[in-house]
Amino acid sequence: MQLSRAARSAMEKTMSATARRQKWRAFALIAPLALFLFVIFVIPISALLYRAVDNPEVIERLPGTLVVLENWDGEQAPADNAYTALMNDLLQAKADSGTGSLARRLNYEISGYRTLIFKTVRRLPFDDGSALSAEQVKSRFIDVDPRWGEARYWQAIANNGTSYSPYYLLAALDLKQEADGSIARVPPSTSAFLEIFGRTFLISAVVTVATLLLGFPLAYWISTLSKRRANLVMICILIPFWTSILVRIAAWVVLLQRQGLVNKTLMGAGLTGEPVDLLFNRLGVYIAMTHILLPFMILPIYSVMQSIPPTYQRAAVSLGSHPFAAFWRVYVPQTYPGVGAGTLLVFIIAVGYYITPALLGGAGDQMISYYVAYFTNQTINWGMASALGFILLVGTLILYSLYRRLSGRELGLG
Structure with missing residues (x-):
């Protein structure tokens, strides 16, 4: 044992x-x-x-001012010692070459704050070697610019007293945080990002539908060919992958311009009496994006169609079904996984497109990626660029989750 x-x-x-x-x-x-x-x-x-x-700019450059403003009621201009603390902090920021980042951050809160900061820093120090009382310092600040006597400019400093702020995320949704902490919508004259997000998803959806309408019958036709011919057609479809996107866009500029091949063909066929504007508008963006993204729709659908036995459809016809009904009720449902994969792939790629709308679209056709690049390269506002990118990512993930839920129900998995 x-x-x-x-x-x-x-x-x-x-x-x-x-x-x-x-x-x-x-x-x-x-x-x-x-x-x-x-x-x-x-x-x-x-x-x-x-x-x-x-949100490091204010808390790093104005630490003494933030300490003084901790118990400030926010209704009127702060006490005189807040002006002294601000003077000392601005002098230190000037010595550390940090005035630019501070002014840029506060200017996001109130337009014109950048000018106010630089105008004030140029006048510092006030004392010229002699000590000033807190009341005198306040008087010097207001002499430089009366805006230092307004509470809202101090509120902009007090509201940024933490290392983390929802400012950029709220701004990306056309929202703002009031002085009392409540969330409010920005005025219609300054709101734009929700419209841009809507435009981005609309363009992506239209391009996705266009590629599906073109790609599904083409994939079905390829699946009916012999293996040798199907491979030859697939090579033709994949050839654009070997060409730079910039080259393809340049080709579309040549084709779609007013004296281009497309307009000459339309006029030669008598369809139009004068050239049609196909460039620098939404139509040009749709055409180029559909052409570029079409292979991403064809490949998943064709891979699924290739695995569907043709006997299923013939069996339905032999049992008395109309050929179209057999195709629609027997064949098409079996292609849903490929359609779903192609649709999701094209849509996700489309929402992040930048070059095509920038070169072929007008001012009202730019997608959110254009503004991410703008804030990154031109205004050097990494916070806003990151917020826009993050909101776009969240929106894409939500749509992906919705797709997974709907496709699971369609397949009987939900």
């Missing part, structure tokens, strides 16, 4: 060691992929979220 227990114990230890080795072997196999995803996906997304709420 004791030998049996010893043998059982040894067997259990051997099995446990074998299981551990298998787990470590599996972990070693997936570790490179996990590390790759962590480096190219998790870290950038985390940085994106961090930059969207990061």
Whole structure:
């Protein structure tokens, strides 16, 4: 009996060691992929979220002023010692060459704050070597610019007393935080981002539908060809992948211009009496994006169609079904996974498009990626660029979750 227990114990230890080795072997196999995803996906997304709420400028450059404003009621201009603290902080910011970032951040809160900061810093120091009382410092600030006597300019400083702020995320949704902490919508004259997000999703949806309407029958036709001919057609479809997007866009500029091939063909066929404006508008964007993204719709649908046995449709016809009804009720439902994959792939790629709308569209055709690039490269507003990118990511994930839920119900999985 004791030998049996010893043998059982040894067997259990051997099995446990074998299981551990298998787990470590599996972990070693997936570790490179996990590390790759962590480096190219998790870290950038985390940085994106961090930059969207990061708010270091005011708290780093005006620490003494923020301490004085902690107990300020926010109704009227603060006490005289707040002006002294602001003078000392601005002098230190000037010495550290940090005035620019501070002025730029406060200018996001109130237009014209940048000018106010630089105007004041140029007049510092006030004392010219002699000590001034707090009341005198306040008087000097107001002499430089009467706006220092208004409470809202001090509220802009007090509202940024934390290292993290929802300002950029709210601004990306055309919202703002009031002095009392409540959330309000910005005036219609200054709101734009919700319209731009709506335009982005609308253009992406139209392009997705256009590629589906063109790609589905083309994929079905390819699936009916012999293997040799199907491979030849697929090569023709994949050829654009070997050409730069900029080259393809330049080609569309040549084709769609008023004296281009498309307009000459339309006029030669008598369809139009004068050239049609196809460039620098929404129609040109739709045409070019549909052409560029069409292969991404065809490939998933064709891969699914290729695996559907043709006997199913013939069996339905032999049982008395109309050929179109057999196609619609028997064949098409089996292509849903490919249609869903192609639709999702095209839509996700389309929402992030930048070059095509920028070169072929007008001012009212730019998508959200254009403004992400604008805030990144021109205004150097990384916070706003990160907030716009993060909102776009969240919207895409919500639509993806909705697609997964609907496709699960369609397939009987929900």
